[in-house]
Amino acid sequence: MSARIARSRTRLLLTAGTAALAAFSLTACGGSDEGVKTEGKAAASITSPAGDTGPRQVPAGAAGSEEADGQETGKRADGGERTNGGERADDAASGARKAATGGSRTSTEPVTCTPRNTRITVTEVSRPVNHLLLTATNTGTRPCFAYGAPFLRFDEGHAALPVVRDSVPQAVVTLEPGQSAYAGVGTYSPDGHEDGTARTLGVLFADRNGESTGTEVKLPLPGEGVTVNSGAQVTYWQSDLDDALAW
Structure with missing residues (x-):
């Protein structure tokens, strides 16, 4: 009788241990999934910092930098165009002034x-x-x-x-x-x-x-x-x- 009781207790202890091990395994797996999700959030925070109101990803930033360079280049080009246009205008004005001056010299040269x-x-x-x-x-x-x-x-x-x-x-x-x-x-x-x-x-x-x-x-x-x-x-x-x- 006492021997059967001892075997029963042993089976109960083994069953309880198995259950505890299984529960521990499930808990460990759930913690691993949660850890992956946390890494995902951390990766997302690198490309899009909290509090940012617009896309700040590196590709977009690079594009924005190129656009800014393009705009700066455009400004220089515009400035160059304005300068060239100004030079052309100045040349035209200078030509007009020379023509006018030449006309003036012609009109005031004694005869x-x-x-x-x-x-x-x-x-x-x-x-x-x-x-x-x-x-x-x-x-x-x-x-x-x-x-x-x-x-x-x-x-x-x-x-x-x-x-x-x-x-x-x-x-x-x-x-x-x-x-x-x-x-x-x-x-x-x-x-x-x-x-x-x-x-x-x-x-x-x-x-x-x-x-x-x-x-x-x-x-x-x-x-x-x-x-x-x-x-x-x-x-x-x-x-x-x-x-x-x-x-």
């Missing part, structure tokens, strides 16, 4: 005074006696040079009046638009001869070589005409009226 760019008048003066005053006013848009002395002839005379050599100015007279040059015309000299009455005065300008410009202006003389003789003469162009009447 020869001629009847086309001047208005010529002749008036009789009281002093000195037997003198006329010839005035040439620049009516053009460019300055003009009044070279030498004007070529003058009374009526249909063939020879130009002699020039008073002592009246040569220190420099060529330059007329800005609106300015005038003057020449004194002596019509009569006591030492002259062949007195007569002239009713017109032909005027031609000289070029830089002292040659006639080829265009003559016929001016009517004051009153019924002017008494002239072979002593008539003309001064060089002067910038001052008094200088023109000094001879």
Whole structure:
């Protein structure tokens, strides 16, 4: 009887031990699964940190970096385009300025005074006696040079009046638009001869070589005409009226 009881207790202890071992094994397996899940969460937290509001994975970050570089490159390219465009604009503006400046130089470069760019008048003066005053006013848009002395002839005379050599100015007279040059015309000299009455005065300008410009202006003389003789003469162009009447 006691032997059966002892065997029964032994079986119970073995059964209990087996059950305990099985339970321990199940617990160990469950702990292993939970551990895997924890590693998964840890791996996820590396690629997407807690509190991040957007994807911060390395590939996306790398793409974002490339995009940023591209944007920076684009900015440089845009800047380059703007710079090139600015250079082109500056070149165009410079070209326009050069053209404008060249036009300005062309439009302000002095030319020869001629009847086309001047208005010529002749008036009789009281002093000195037997003198006329010839005035040439620049009516053009460019300055003009009044070279030498004007070529003058009374009526249909063939020879130009002699020039008073002592009246040569220190420099060529330059007329800005609106300015005038003057020449004194002596019509009569006591030492002259062949007195007569002239009713017109032909005027031609000289070029830089002292040659006639080829265009003559016929001016009517004051009153019924002017008494002239072979002593008539003309001064060089002067910038001052008094200088023109000094001879």
